[in-house]
Amino acid sequence: MSSISQTDWSETLKFWPRHNEALYKRLETKHSWLETSGDGAPADPLEHEMVLNIGPQHPATHGVLRCVVKLDGETIERSVLDIGYLHRGIEKIAENKTYQEFMPYTDRMDYLQPYANNVAWCLAVEKLAAIEVPERAQWIRMMMSELARISAHLIWMGVGLMDAGAVSVFLWTFQYREDIYAIFDEVAGARLTVSHSRIGGVATDVNETGIGLIKDFTDRFPEAVESWEKLLNRNRIWIDRNVGIGQMSADDVVRMGLTGPNLRGSGVAHDIRRFEPYLKYDEVDFIIPIRTEGDALARYFVRLEEMKESVKIIRQCLEKLKTVKGPVRTDDAKRAYPNKDEVYYSMEGLIHDFMYTDTGVAPPKGAATYHAIEAAKGELGFYLQSDGTGYPWRARMNSPSFTNLQGLEHLLEGAHMGDMVILIGTVDPVLGEADK
Amino acid sequence: MNLAWYWTALIAFLIVNFLLVSASVLVYAERKVSGYMQNRPGPNRVGPFGFLQPFADVLKLVMKENIVPAMANPFVHSLAPMMMVVIAMTAGALIPFAHNVVIADMDVSVLVLLALTSISVYGVTLAGWSSNSKYSLLGGLRSSAQMISYELSMGLAVLSVVLIAGSLSLTDIVVDQSGGWGILGWNVFRNPLGCILFIVTAFAETNRAPFDLPEAEQELVGGYHTEYSGMKFGMFFLAEYVNFFIASFVIVTLFFGGYMLPFESLIIAQFPGLEGSLTLMALQIGTVILKAGFFAYVFIWVRWTLPRFKYQQLMTLGWKYLLPIALVNALLVAVGLIIFS
Numbered sequence: 061m062s063s064i065s066q067t068d069w070s071e072t073l074k075f076w077p078r079h080n081e082a083l084y085k086r087l088e089t090k091h092s093w094l095e096t097s098g099d100g101a102p103a104d105p106l107e108h109e110m111v112l113n114i115g116p117q118h119p120a121t122h123g124v125l126r127c128v129v130k131l132d133g134e135t136i137e138r139s140v141l142d143i144g145y146l147h148r149g150i151e152k153i154a155e156n157k158t159y160q161e162f163m164p165y166t167d168r169m170d171y172l173q174p175y176a177n178n179v180a181w182c183l184a185v186e187k188l189a190a191i192e193v194p195e196r197a198q199w200i201r202m203m204m205s206e207l208a209r210i211s212a213h214l215i216w217m218g219v220g221l222m223d224a225g226a227v228s229v230f231l232w233t234f235q236y237r238e239d240i241y242a243i244f245d246e247v248a249g250a251r252l253t254v255s256h257s258r259i260g261g262v263a264t265d266v267n268e269t270g271i272g273l274i275k276d277f278t279d280r281f282p283e284a285v286e287s288w289e290k291l292l293n294r295n296r297i298w299i300d301r302n303v304g305i306g307q308m309s310a311d312d313v314v315r316m317g318l319t320g321p322n323l324r325g326s327g328v329a330h331d332i333r334r335f336e337p338y339l340k341y342d343e344v345d346f347i348i349p350i351r352t353e354g355d356a357l358a359r360y361f362v363r364l365e366e367m368k369e370s371v372k373i374i375r376q377c378l379e380k381l382k383t384v385k386g387p388v389r390t391d392d393a394k395r396a397y398p399n400k401d402e403v404y405y406s407m408e409g410l411i412h413d414f415m416y417t418d419t420g421v422a423p424p425k426g427a428a429t430y431h432a433i434e435a436a437k438g439e440l441g442f443y444l445q446s447d448g449t450g451y452p453w454r455a456r457m458n459s460p461s462f463t464n465l466q467g468l469e470h471l472l473e474g475a476h477m478g479d480m481v482i483l484i485g486t487v488d489p490v491l492g493e494a495d496k
Numbered sequence: 497m498n499l500a501w502y503w504t505a506l507i508a509f510l511i512v513n514f515l516l517v518s519a520s521v522l523v524y525a526e527r528k529v530s531g532y533m534q535n536r537p538g539p540n541r542v543g544p545f546g547f548l549q550p551f552a553d554v555l556k557l558v559m560k561e562n563i564v565p566a567m568a569n570p571f572v573h574s575l576a577p578m579m580m581v582v583i584a585m586t587a588g589a590l591i592p593f594a595h596n597v598v599i600a601d602m603d604v605s606v607l608v609l610l611a612l613t614s615i616s617v618y619g620v621t622l623a624g625w626s627s628n629s630k631y632s633l634l635g636g637l638r639s640s641a642q643m644i645s646y647e648l649s650m651g652l653a654v655l656s657v658v659l660i661a662g663s664l665s666l667t668d669i670v671v672d673q674s675g676g677w678g679i680l681g682w683n684v685f686r687n688p689l690g691c692i693l694f695i696v697t698a699f700a701e702t703n704r705a706p707f708d709l710p711e712a713e714q715e716l717v718g719g720y721h722t723e724y725s726g727m728k729f730g731m732f733f734l735a736e737y738v739n740f741f742i743a744s745f746v747i748v749t750l751f752f753g754g755y756m757l758p759f760e761s762l763i764i765a766q767f768p769g770l771e772g773s774l775t776l777m778a779l780q781i782g783t784v785i786l787k788a789g790f791f792a793y794v795f796i797w798v799r800w801t802l803p804r805f806k807y808q809q810l811m812t813l814g815w816k817y818l819l820p821i822a823l824v825n826a827l828l829v830a831v832g833l834i835i836f837s
Contacts, residue, residue: 112630120715134634134807223715225705225804231534291801297706298803477634478806481715 109137116145120223120481123491125465131477139472141465146495154455158420159185160259160397162455167253169459170493172215173208175244176435178257183338184431184442185259189423191395195340196381197261197388202339203274203377204247204256205433206370210281211240212436213367217288220360220485224301229288236284239277246270259421260396261389266381275378278371285367302357306471306483309354316467319460320438321366322487325359327352332434344376356486363488395421419450430458437461437488461494508589508599515588519737520550522792526737529793530800557730565723567628576623577728580735583616584742591745592667594755594780605666606658609746610651613701617643619735620703620720627723635719638709638807642700645814646707650697652822656690656829657683657750670754674761682753689825691751693818695791698743700814703736705799709807744791745784752787755780 110131116124124145130138150169154162166181167174179201186193193201218233241251247270248256248263256263266274292298308318313326323330331348333341349365351358390396393412402409425448432441438460447453464487471483524539524547531538539546564570589599590609602608617640624636658664660683661672675681684691700707711719721732748754757763757779763770770776805813 110630112634119717131634134638221803225708226802228530228534228800231536235535295803297805297809300809301803301806476807477715478709478804478808 114480116142120484122219122484122489125484125489125491125494127468127472127480129472129477129480134477136472136475136477136480139469141469143462143465143491143494146491148496150496151455151457154452156451158417158450159189159452160416160420162452163257163259164253164255167255168492169457169496170212170435170437170440170461170490171252172490173205173212173436174252175208175248175254175256176205176212176433177440178255179205179339180431180433180435180440181442182257182259183433184429184444185421185423187431188427188429188444188446189259189395189421191260191392191421192390193261194387194390196265196384196386198339199377199380199384200262200266200388201257202341202344203266203374203381204244204254205339206373206377207240207243207274207277209436210367210370211237213363213370214240216363216436216485216488220482220488221292221298223481223485224298226298229291232284232288236277236281239273239280243270243273243277246273258389258397260392261387263389265388271378271381274374278374278378281371282368285364289364299357301478301482302360302486303355305356305475305479306359306486307353307355308467308471310352312470313354313467316470317463318438318467319463320434320436321359321362322464322467323438324349325351325362326354332432332439336432338431338433340380343380344373346373356482359486422446422448422450424448432458435460437490437493438464440493457496459493459496461489461491462496465489465494504599507597511588511593511599512585515585515738515741516734518741519734520554522737522741522796523550523553523733525792526796526799529796533797533800554730557727557733560726562726562728563723565627565629568723569626569628572622572626573723574728576619576626577724577731577735579622580616580619581731581738583612583619584735584738587612587742587746588738590666591742591749591784592670592755593784594777597755597777597781598667601667602665604664606654606664606669609666610647610654613650614643614647616701616735616739623724623732624720627720629723631716631718631722632720635709635711635716635722638716639703639720642703642707642709642810642814645811646697646700646818649693649814649818649822650701652819652826653690653694653697654750656687656822656826657694659826659829659833660686666749666754670749670756673753674756679753679758682751684751687751687825687829689821690829691747693822693825694750695747695794696818698747699795699798700810702740702743702795704740704795706802706805707810708799708804709810740795741788741792744788744795747791748784748787755784757783 112129112131113126114129115121115126121127126142126145128140128142129136148168150165153165157165163178163181166177169177182201185191214233214237218230218237221227221229221233244254244256245251247266248254250256308316308322308326310327313323313328318326319330327350329348329350332338333346334348346369349362349369351362389399393408393416397416398409398412403413404410423444423446425446428443428445430441430443432439434440439458440460441458443454443456443458444452445454468483468487468489471487472480475483527549528538528546539549542548542552564573587609590602590605590612592598592601600608620639620643621636624632624634624639627633657669661669663669663672669683673681673683676685679685699705703709703711709719711721716722721729724732753760764776
């Protein structure tokens with residue numbers, strides 16, 4: 061409001077250059093703070109220390125993470141992380157989109173497992189607006205989210221091994237990720253940014269081809285994991301590079317607020333799928349892999365086991381989908397998109413489709429909710445506040461990569477340069493999600 | 497032994513060209529083998545089965561701009577890749593490819609070989625230092641530490657072979673392995689520990705995976721050759737491939753009977769006409785290339801299977817395990833020689 065009645069523009073025009081300058085200065089300080097230890101005097105008169113800027117274009121930083129590290133020989137003495145190179149203001153964007161319109165944006169958050177993000181967003185909105193989701197849609201969502209978890213863990217594994225120098229593993233894991241792409245392509249119509257979930261259900265039902273592809277995948281995948289285990293679990297170099305690296309006690313991880321496999325690798329048995337079940341996780345049988353060592357190797361084993369557990373869940377979902385039939389979207393035109401048949405062949409359907417696209421679901425005024433799911437990287441939560449319109453008044457994201465990165469600085473200090481890539485790999489951040 | 501100079505010149509010409517061509521073949525082999533290991537076809541667009549891919553790569557490198565960083569020392573920056581290639585090629589002069597087919601048949605060729613591997617560390621270190629980049633410097637430092645650590649074990653492994661042969665000449669070492677039945681005279685059977693030690697250290701000395709810490713693509717973004725472009729980078733590339741091919745030749749020469757055919761004495765007893773003939777020479781050249789090709793394949797195989805060592809692991813392996821084993825091995829070989837002779 062104030063900007064419209066403003067008459068003196070000189071202050072506003074001066075603001076941007078100053079703002080830019082301040083930004084650059086803040087980027088610089090991290091570097092110079094490390095070089096001078098804060099008070100401006102060189103901290104290292106003998107100059108056997110070196111400040112090394114790693115990233116944001118470094119190949120091992122999994123995107124655009126920037127770490128400034130102070131090295132003494134090969135040992136990292138201090139490290140400062142700098143994130144924000146992929147900041148898109150996604151939370152602000154959410155305030156200007158209807159609930160359904162915003163869903164494709166969540167694909168671009170953790171781009172390694174878009175399906176789970178879609179589901180997380182839709183679940184939060186459904187909780188806010190109290191929308192019932194048909195059972196079949198829930199099973200489909202669960203199955204596809206577990207596939208997304210496998211695909212995310214496949215990337216973690218391939219890239220982690222590639223960072224350690226074993227390039228071949230990356231291509232082996234990517235082969236299976238490719239199979240998952242094919243499944244998504246068949247089921248959702250897109251390979252990477254699936255946008256398949258809808259508020260109140262999913263866009264389309266899974267057809268026979270899709271079921272066949274998924275079944276085929278669950279048959280072949282465990283063998284592949286076994287073959288990788290054969291190569292890696294007794295590999296002296298790989299084990300030695302991981303054991304005792306990035307040690308975090310259970311207290312540490314809880315204090316730093318890490319989530320997901322990083323938490324479970326340190327012996328904290330917390331998994332939202334088990335302790336606050338959403339979808340149908342209380343009806344399937346799976347275990348939560350835990351390791352108590354708290355080092356990079358423990359996290360490696362936890363993720364490896366998680367992939368196997370996901371396969372188990374997917375198998376149970378496939379079984380359930382045989383019997384659970386019915387619609388895949390709630391039949392309430394004020395709360396979910398109507399069927400396409402209805403839209404094309406009835407006036408009411410068309411109007412509802414129109415209205416839903418224009419205004420969408422409008423939760424009651426003042427309603428607020430937080431809903432979290434266990435994504436591949438940890439607790440992915442959305443906090444939503446409604447003002448009674450079709451647009452969220454506030455949307456906040458609790459992204460696991462962001463919280464997990466809080467631990468990385470701590471891990472890097474005292475580690476060696478060669479461990480750095482292993483540590484970044486073991487924390488497994490996706491910067492699209494961390495920067496939001 | 498005393499060949500006319502023009503013969504030596506001809507052999508030298510042939511061998512240098514052989515090494516240059518073999519480097520491109522190895523690049524192709526590496527990419528093809530890695531492709532098959534990773535369930536993908538590998539290069540298959542340029543020429544039949546992608547065989548011209550290395551030449552296309554070279555063409556690309558030649559056409560590229562030669563960039564010297566502003567803060568680099570231009571002279572040393574240019575010197576380093578040249579050193580690498582020259583040293584790699586020089587080592588080829590010492591390898592006996594067949595009986596009497598060797599450029600420099602010196603009495604101390606083993607020593608010269610060790611000296612050359614020691615000098616090649618300068619190429620990497622100078623490249624790392626002169627680029628004036630932090631990543632390159634770290635790569636160069638790692639390389640010098642690694643090479644010094646592994647040179648001792650390598651020298652001791654070679655020493656055990658020299659003890660057995662009683663000579664520092666590579667030709668004599670090969671001839672020495674002709675005893676025994678069939679292939680049992682090869683040093684790999686007489687000195688198995690030394691053989692394993694030498695192969696491991698050869699991986700480290702050539703900076704090949706899993707000992708490729710100086711390059712460490714993922715941590716150091718290429719390490720000592722981060723700041724190189726165009727043909728200067730191509731020279732590092734060439735040197736790497738020539739180096740590990742030469743290393744394969746040295747492994748073969750020291751431990752796997754060199755240019756000798758398997759069961760050579762038996763074959764010659766069967767066909768006495770072969771003795772000293774050109775056919776035998778051709779067969780020997782073929783044999784040594786095949787044997788070296790096998791070890792080159794092992795180099796490639798290991799690179800695409802194993803993760804990279806960590807710096808401390810590397811040092812631990814070198815100083816705590818390989819060096820004591822190499823010392824004990826040299827001692828055992830010496831004692832064995834006294835007892836059995």
